[in-house]
Amino acid sequence: MQEVMKEEVLRKFRQVFGDTEGVRLYFAPGRVNLIGEHTDYNGGHVFPCALTIGTYGVARKRQDRKLCFYSMNFDQLGLIESSLDELTPGGDQDWTAYPKGVIWAFAQRGMELPCGLDLLLNGNIPNGSGLSSSASVEVLTGTVLRDLFGFEVSNQDLALIGQFSENKYNLVNCGIMDQFAIAMGKKDSAIFLDTADLSYEYAPISLQGAKIVISCSNKKRGLGDSKYNERRSECETALAELQKVVDIRSLGELTEEAFETYKGAIRDEVRQRRAKHAVYENQRTIQAVAALRAGDLAEFGRLMNASHVSLRDDYEVTGKELDTLVEEAWKVPGVIGSRMTGAGFGGCSVSIVEDGAVDDFIRRVGEAYQEKIGYAADFYVVEIGDGPVVLQA
Numbered sequence: 166m167q168e169v170m171k172e173e174v175l176r177k178f179r180q181v182f183g184d185t186e187g188v189r190l191y192f193a194p195g196r197v198n199l200i201g202e203h204t205d206y207n208g209g210h211v212f213p214c215a216l217t218i219g220t221y222g223v224a225r226k227r228q229d230r231k232l233c234f235y236s237m238n239f240d241q242l243g244l245i246e247s248s249l250d251e252l253t254p255g256g257d258q259d260w261t262a263y264p265k266g267v268i269w270a271f272a273q274r275g276m277e278l279p280c281g282l283d284l285l286l287n288g289n290i291p292n293g294s295g296l297s298s299s300a301s302v303e304v305l306t307g308t309v310l311r312d313l314f315g316f317e318v319s320n321q322d323l324a325l326i327g328q329f330s331e332n333k334y335n336l337v338n339c340g341i342m343d344q345f346a347i348a349m350g351k352k353d354s355a356i357f358l359d360t361a362d363l364s365y366e367y368a369p370i371s372l373q374g375a376k377i378v379i380s381c382s383n384k385k386r387g388l389g390d391s392k393y394n395e396r397r398s399e400c401e402t403a404l405a406e407l408q409k410v411v412d413i414r415s416l417g418e419l420t421e422e423a424f425e426t427y428k429g430a431i432r433d434e435v436r437q438r439r440a441k442h443a444v445y446e447n448q449r450t451i452q453a454v455a456a457l458r459a460g461d462l463a464e465f466g467r468l469m470n471a472s473h474v475s476l477r478d479d480y481e482v483t484g485k486e487l488d489t490l491v492e493e494a495w496k497v498p499g500v501i502g503s504r505m506t507g508a509g510f511g512g513c514s515v516s517i518v519e520d521g522a523v524d525d526f527i528r529r530v531g532e533a534y535q536e537k538i539g540y541a542a543d544f545y546v547v548e549i550g551d552g553p554v555v556l557q558a
């Protein structure tokens with residue numbers, strides 16, 4: 166797979182830019198979150214992992230100040246030219262907003278590019294699927310800039326710069342989970358990250374005869390057009406109301422019991438449910454990692470299912486496509502757990518499925534989805550991979 170992708174990007178680069186003189190090759194993964202959804206901007210825990218699918222990139226420095234971008238995922242847009250002097254937050258309508266945002270964010274942190282660059286990308290993550298194709302492009306761009314220009318930034322810095330660019334250049338108020346999972350990815354491990362202080366531990370994932378299956382709803386959406394920012398501000402308002410009666414800095418500091426004690430301070434029923442999700446989901450994530458460490462995969466799966474119910478009923482970010490994928494998955498024997506993953510409102514679900522049940526799962530969930538929703542879902546059996554790399558000097 167990797168060899169084929171490498172050859173393809175080099176061939177295309179030669180075709181688009183004329184030659185491959187002085188190019189370098191890069192890869193950054195996509196990610197899937199196993200549990201801990203909509204907790205990262207509430208000071209809670211998340212449990213994502215990097216995937217072996219992701220974004221391949223070829224890049225080189227230019228002699229002038231031009232930025233020349235090409236994505237094989239958007240061939241129809243052709244070569245998109247810009248310049249280091251034309252980076253305007255909120256001003257881009259296409260995928261180049263992500264690499265431009267990172268170049269802009271590096272400059273904001275005192276790392277100005279001395280010259281422009283050519284950058285060609287090809288991703289094998291389905292776009293807008295909830296597997297963080299955009300964060301993958303951001304971390305890839307950061308990896309390119311560090312390598313080509315010798316900036317001294319750690320992988321954790323790449324995650325923070327990626328999030329900063331998404332917040333301030335792309336004007337999406339995302340948390341740190343996606344960029345962190347990608348920049349800090351480790352083969353066969355998920356990352357148990359406390360978003361309150363960015364402390365983290367790697368937890369080896371050995372699924373004992375089971376696989377991670379991603380079901381993609383093919384309902385496209387971007388965070389920009391979703392209710393993501395609205396949920397975020399509902400949680401902020403709920404926190405401010407709670408702070409009148411209890412001394413906390415984030416919803417992640419509350420246990421379920423404490424939440425039940427103080428929830429009356431939240432003066433709106435809808436906001437109460439949003440905050441309840443944030444609190445309970447954080448506690449579920451802590452319990453799920455403990456269950457996994459104790460070898461109790463069944464309990465991990467049960468907590469994944471409970472996560473989906475909470476995202477569906479209290480946080481209301483699922484929608485009929487994701488609910489169909491997950492509720493049909495729950496009916497299939499051999500499914501250990503299934504839930505929506507990522508921001509929601511479309512995108513993907515993640516399921517843990519016994520090896521022998523995977524084919525049946527894909528057939529049954531696929532048929533039911535086609536019948537209820539009217540178009541097909543796609544399925545990917547994925548593996549957990551490493552963070553970003555320079556593939557070839």
Ligand code: GLA
Pocket residue numbers: 201202203204205206339340341342343507508509
């Ligand atoms: C998106 C955001 C993340 C996180 C998830 C929901 O993926 O980019 O920061 O908030 O949604 O868990």
